[in-house]
Amino acid sequence: MLRFFGPFIAPIVGIGFLLALFWGFVSTPREAAVETAAHEFHLKPKEVEYSFSGPFGKYDRQQLQRGFQVYQEVCSACHSMKLVAFRDLADLGFTKPEIKAIAKQWKTEVPTINEKTGEPTTRKALPSDTFPSPFANETAARAANNNALPPDMSLLAKAREDGPAYIYSLITGYQAQPAELLKKFPDAKTPGSLHYNPYFPNLNLAMPPPLTADGQVSYAEGQPKPTVDQMAKDVSAFLMWAAEPKLENRHRTGIAALIFLVIGTLLAFGAYKNIWRDQKH
Amino acid sequence: MSFPWAEHYAPKNPVMKWLDSRLPLPRLVYNAVGAGYPVPRNLNYFWNFGVLAGVALTIQIITGIVLAMHYAANADVAFNSVESIMRDVNQGWLLRYAHSNGASMFFIVVYIHIFRGLYYGSYKAPREMVWLLGVVIFLLMMATAFMGYVLPWGQMSFWGAQVITGFFSAIPIIGDPIHTWLLGGFAPDNAALNRFFSLHYLLPFVIAGVIVLHIWALHIPGSNNPTGVEVKGPQDTVPFHPYYTAKDGMGLGVFLIVFSLFLFFAPNAMGHPDNYIPANPLSTPAHIVPEWYFLPFYAILKAFTGNFLGIAAKLWGVMAMFGSILLLFFLPWIDRSPVRSANYRPTYRWFFVILVIDVLILGYLGQAEPTATVVLLSQICAGYYFAHFLIILPLVSALEKTLPLPNSITESVLGSDAEAAPVAAHTA
Numbered sequence: 175m176l177r178f179f180g181p182f183i184a185p186i187v188g189i190g191f192l193l194a195l196f197w198g199f200v201s202t203p204r205e206a207a208v209e210t211a212a213h214e215f216h217l218k219p220k221e222v223e224y225s226f227s228g229p230f231g232k233y234d235r236q237q238l239q240r241g242f243q244v245y246q247e248v249c250s251a252c253h254s255m256k257l258v259a260f261r262d263l264a265d266l267g268f269t270k271p272e273i274k275a276i277a278k279q280w281k282t283e284v285p286t287i288n289e290k291t292g293e294p295t296t297r298k299a300l301p302s303d304t305f306p307s308p309f310a311n312e313t314a315a316r317a318a319n320n321n322a323l324p325p326d327m328s329l330l331a332k333a334r335e336d337g338p339a340y341i342y343s344l345i346t347g348y349q350a351q352p353a354e355l356l357k358k359f360p361d362a363k364t365p366g367s368l369h370y371n372p373y374f375p376n377l378n379l380a381m382p383p384p385l386t387a388d389g390q391v392s393y394a395e396g397q398p399k400p401t402v403d404q405m406a407k408d409v410s411a412f413l414m415w416a417a418e419p420k421l422e423n424r425h426r427t428g429i430a431a432l433i434f435l436v437i438g439t440l441l442a443f444g445a446y447k448n449i450w451r452d453q454k455h
Numbered sequence: 456m457s458f459p460w461a462e463h464y465a466p467k468n469p470v471m472k473w474l475d476s477r478l479p480l481p482r483l484v485y486n487a488v489g490a491g492y493p494v495p496r497n498l499n500y501f502w503n504f505g506v507l508a509g510v511a512l513t514i515q516i517i518t519g520i521v522l523a524m525h526y527a528a529n530a531d532v533a534f535n536s537v538e539s540i541m542r543d544v545n546q547g548w549l550l551r552y553a554h555s556n557g558a559s560m561f562f563i564v565v566y567i568h569i570f571r572g573l574y575y576g577s578y579k580a581p582r583e584m585v586w587l588l589g590v591v592i593f594l595l596m597m598a599t600a601f602m603g604y605v606l607p608w609g610q611m612s613f614w615g616a617q618v619i620t621g622f623f624s625a626i627p628i629i630g631d632p633i634h635t636w637l638l639g640g641f642a643p644d645n646a647a648l649n650r651f652f653s654l655h656y657l658l659p660f661v662i663a664g665v666i667v668l669h670i671w672a673l674h675i676p677g678s679n680n681p682t683g684v685e686v687k688g689p690q691d692t693v694p695f696h697p698y699y700t701a702k703d704g705m706g707l708g709v710f711l712i713v714f715s716l717f718l719f720f721a722p723n724a725m726g727h728p729d730n731y732i733p734a735n736p737l738s739t740p741a742h743i744v745p746e747w748y749f750l751p752f753y754a755i756l757k758a759f760t761g762n763f764l765g766i767a768a769k770l771w772g773v774m775a776m777f778g779s780i781l782l783l784f785f786l787p788w789i790d791r792s793p794v795r796s797a798n799y800r801p802t803y804r805w806f807f808v809i810l811v812i813d814v815l816i817l818g819y820l821g822q823a824e825p826t827a828t829v830v831l832l833s834q835i836c837a838g839y840y841f842a843h844f845l846i847i848l849p850l851v852s853a854l855e856k857t858l859p860l861p862n863s864i865t866e867s868v869l870g871s872d873a874e875a876a877p878v879a880a881h882t883a
Contacts, residue, residue: 184782184789188845191778194771195838198761199831229720257538325732329538332723333731375741417731420541420548427549428719435715439708446701453496453693454868 241412254307257328322380493692495680503706528652576795609730683795750821792852
C-alpha cells in the first residue's frame with residue numbers, strides 16, 4: 175500500500191497548501207492601501223556627522239560635556255536616565271569633586287526615608303545615584319505632561335532607528351503643519367496640545383520644542399556658539415554616550431582583534447597551501 | 456572508521472599506550488577528526504560550514520555560561536541585569552554582543568550548511584540519517600534562539616514571545632489550555648521568563664548531543680563531495696588531519712573576521728531597536744517582527760489569509776510554518792533522483808537557484824509592512840516554497856535527464872586518463 179501511494183503523498187500535501195493559499199488570495203478582500211498623513215509626510219532622520227561614527231570613531235569629550243550641560247539644564251526637567259550614574263560622568267572628563275558638586279546641586283532630589291521616623295522624604299543626590307526622574311511615578315509624570323510619558327533617556331539613542339540622528343532631527347524638526355498636508359488630510363490637523371514634527375512616526379509629538387532659541391544654554395569660553403543646531407548635535411552625542419558608554423573600548427578592541435585575526439588567517443592560509451601543495455584537489 | 460584504508464591509531468608514547476588500553480579517548484578523537492577519518496579530496500569551501508557551526512555553538516555556550524552568571528531571570532530585573540552586564544561587568548559588553556551576534560552568525564553558517572546539503576544532495580542515501588539529525592538540530596536551534604531572544608525582556612522579547620507562543624492557541628479546542636500551560640499564565644510573564652531561561656540553558660547541550668549523533672552518522676558512509684560520486688578507493692581521499700584541519704583553520708579565520716566586523720563595528724545591526732525599550736504589556740510596538748533568521752517562516756505564516764476547508768487561516772499559517780520545516784524530514788524520499796550533486800542535474804540546478812531567491816524574498820517579506828502587494832507576494836513565494844519541495848522536486852527527479860557522472864572523484868580532479876582501474880558505470 176505505502177509503496178504504491180507513497181509517491182503521491184508529497185504532491186497531495188503540497189496541493190493542499192497551495193489551495194489554502196489560493197483560497198486566502200481569493201477570499202480576502204483587497205482594499206486599496208489607505209493613505210495616511212503619517213505615511214506620506216514622515217521624514218527619515220537628517221544626515222548628521224558624529225565623531226563616534228565609523229570604525230575608528232571616538233567620542234568628543236568637549237561635545238559630551240556640552241551635551242551633558244544641555245541634558246542638565248533642559249532635558250532633565252522631564253527625562254530621567256535611570257541606568258546612568260553621576261559617577262559615570264568621570265568618563266566625560268569631570269573630576270571627582272566636580273561630580274560630587276553636580277550631584278549635590280541636581281534639581282531633583284532622590285527619594286529616601288527619614289532615618290529617625292521612617293517617613294518617606296528626599297535627600298541630595300550622591301555620585302552613586304542615577305539621574306533621577308523629576309516625577310514620583312508614571313501617573314505623576316503623565317498628569318504633569320498632558321497624559322504623555324517622557325521616556326527614560328538612558329538607552330534612547332539605541333532604542334530608535336538611527337538613534338542619534340533621529341534625536342537631533344526631532345529636536346530641530348519642529349515646524350508648522352504644511353498647508354499641503356491639511357489640504358489632503360483635513361482630519362489630520364495636529365491637536366492643540368500636540369506639536370507637529372515630521373520626524374516623529376505619527377507626526378504629532380506631545381513634547382513641546384525643548385530648544386527654542388540660540389543661547390538657551392550658555393556654553394563655556396572657547397566652545398562653539400550654542401545655536402539650536404549645535405545644542406541638538408551635542409545632546410544627541412551625549413545620549414549616544416549614555417546608551418553605549420563602552421563604544422570606544424569596543425572600537426579599540428575591534429581594531430586589535432581584526433589585526434590579530436587577519437595575520438592569523440594569512441598564516442592559516444599559508445599552512446593550508448603548504449599542506450595541500452602535493453595534493454591535487 | 457568507514458574505509459578499510461583509514462589510518463589506524465598507533466600510539467608510541469607509553470603514556471598514550473597506557474591511556475589507550477584503559478580509556479581510548481584519543482583514539483576516538485583520532486578517528487573522528489584526526490588522520491583516522493578519510494575525506495574526499497575534492498571538497499570545496501562550502502564544506503567548511505559544518506565545522507564553523509560547531510565553533511559557533513561553542514562560542515554561544517562559553518559566552519552564554521558567563522552571561523548566566525550575571526543575568527537575573529526575573530521579569531522585574533531582567534532588563535536591567537542585561538544593561539548592568541553592558542555597563543558594569545568587566546568586558547560584559549563584549550560577552551553580550553558576542554552572544555547576540557553569535558546567534559546570528561550561527562544561523563548564517565547553518566543556513567549555508569543546509570543549502571550546501573540541498574545543492575549537493577547530501578541528504579540522499581546513504582546519508583539520510585545525517586540529514587534527519589541535522590533537521591532536528593535546526594529545530595532545536597530555532598527553539599533555543601527564540602527563548603534566548605526573550606531573556607533580555609525588552610519590547611520585542613515580550614511581544615515576540617506573545618506572538619510565537621500564540622501559535623499554540625491556534626489549535627482547535629485544546630489550544631488555549633495548552634498555551635496557558637506552556638506559558639504558566641495567560642500572557643508571558645515571570646513564569647514564562649523563568650522556564651525559557653531554564654530551557655535556553657538546557658537546549659544547547661541537547662544540540663551538542665545531537666551533533667555527536669550527526670557526526671557519528673556521517674562517519675558511517677563518510678562525507679559527500681561536490682561530484683556526489685561515492686569514494687571508490689584510497690586515491691579518492693585524504694586524511695582529515697592535517698588536510699581538512701588546515702583548510703578549516705583558514706575558514707575559521709575568515710569566519711571570525713566577519714563575526715568581528717559585526718561584533719565590534721555594528722553590534723546592533725541584526726537586532727531590533729525596540730528591544731532596548733523595557734517590556735511593556737500595555738504598549739504594543741507598531742511592528743512586531745522576529746529575529747531576521749525566522750523571517751522567511753514568519754512570511755509563510757502570514758501568507759495564509761483565508762479560512763479553508765473549515766480550518767481557520769491562523770491554523771493554516773501555523774501548520775504551513777511548521778510544515779515548511781518538517782517537510783525537510785521527508786526530503787530524502789521526496790527527491791528520488793539517483794544523482795546527488797546538482798552539478799550533474801541541469802534542471803534541478805535552476806530550481807535550486809529559484810528556491811534560494813524565493814527564500815530570500817520571503818525573508819524580506821517577513822519584515823515588510825503587510826500591504827496588499829506584500830501579502831500577495833508572500834502568497835506566491837510561500838506557494839512556490841511548497842511547490843518546490845512537494846511538486847517540482849518529485850517531478851524533476853522523475854523526468855530530468857542528468858549529465859554523465861565522472862567515474863570517480865580522482866577522475867574528476869585529475870582528468871579521465873589518471874584513472875588506472877575503471878569502475879563499473881553507475882546510475883546517470
